[in-house]
Amino acid sequence: MSEKHKQDAGPRTIQRRTIVKSAAWSIPVVATAAAMPLAAASVPACPTCIKAGFPLVGGIASGAWTSQAVVLGNKGAIAFPAIFGLDATQCGISWTNFFQPAFTYVVTQATLTMSDGKTYNSAVGLGAGAGNISTVGAMPGAFVFTNVSLPNGGSVAGIPPYPVVPTALTVQVTTTLQYGIGLSLQCPMTLVWDLHGLATGLVFLGAGTINFTGTATV
Missing domain, CATH: 1.20.5 (Single alpha-helices involved in coiled-coils or other helix-helix interfaces)
Known part of the structure; x- marks a missing residue:
């Protein structure tokens, strides 16, 4: 070159x-x-298929509840049985839901709303639970709401019924779901039940006994 x-x-x-x-x-x-x-x-999004529900009790998921409050100084405690749970029956496996069947959750707060507009938080029933996709699982335990204001009123025969009754139960949970290989996702959820029912009994001079009977719907 x-x-x-x-x-x-x-x-x-x-x-x-x-x-x-x-x-x-x-x-x-x-x-x-x-x-x-x-x-x-x-990273998947938190599922919307897990909702408030009722586990089967004796083969029936009626949502029926009863509670008795002994009132002293116009204050009493209202307890709810463990009929409330997480309903994951709508979480079928699909391309939009690839979480593993078993999941765990922690109840972080339970709030009771009364017909007089007052709200109360439970210090009982807060704990860890486990569920499964396609089933309805019960909450870890019963909720107990203390120092509920129960005014004078009512009658021994229940006519007219006692004026103050529970109207709603709101439960906050954090659910942990597994996906992939060793991966997990934490999802905060709010579960709400509407409470319907009557109260019979009598509170006189700040003392008495009230019996609550009702049903819950989601």
Whole structure:
């Protein structure tokens, strides 16, 4: 090759090498950028199929409840049996729901709303529970609401009925679901039951006994 050809070929050779080197450095950057949204998209969303429900009691999920409050100083405690639970029967396995069947949860708060608008939190029944996709599981325990204001009123025969009754139960839970291999997702959920029923009994001079009977719906 002549001296002139060497001089002409030099810059082009350097330019090609520079382009190839730059391209090689850019490949990992492009690959990483492409993988980032894929990794972010692999984390599933919290399911909306887990709702408030009633486990079977004697083969029936009626939602019926009863409670008795002994009133002293116009204060009493109202307890609810463990008929409340998480309903996961609508969580069938599909391309939008690929969580493993078993899950765990922790009850973080339970609130009772009375017909006079006052609310009370339970210090009992807060704990860990377990459930399964396609079933309805009971809460870890009964809820007990103390120092509920129960005014004077009512009658021995129950006519008229006692004026203040429970109207709603709200339970906060944090559910942990498993997916993939060793991966988990924590999902906070709010479960609400409407309480319907009557109260009979008499509170006189701040003391008495009230019997609550009713049903719950979701």
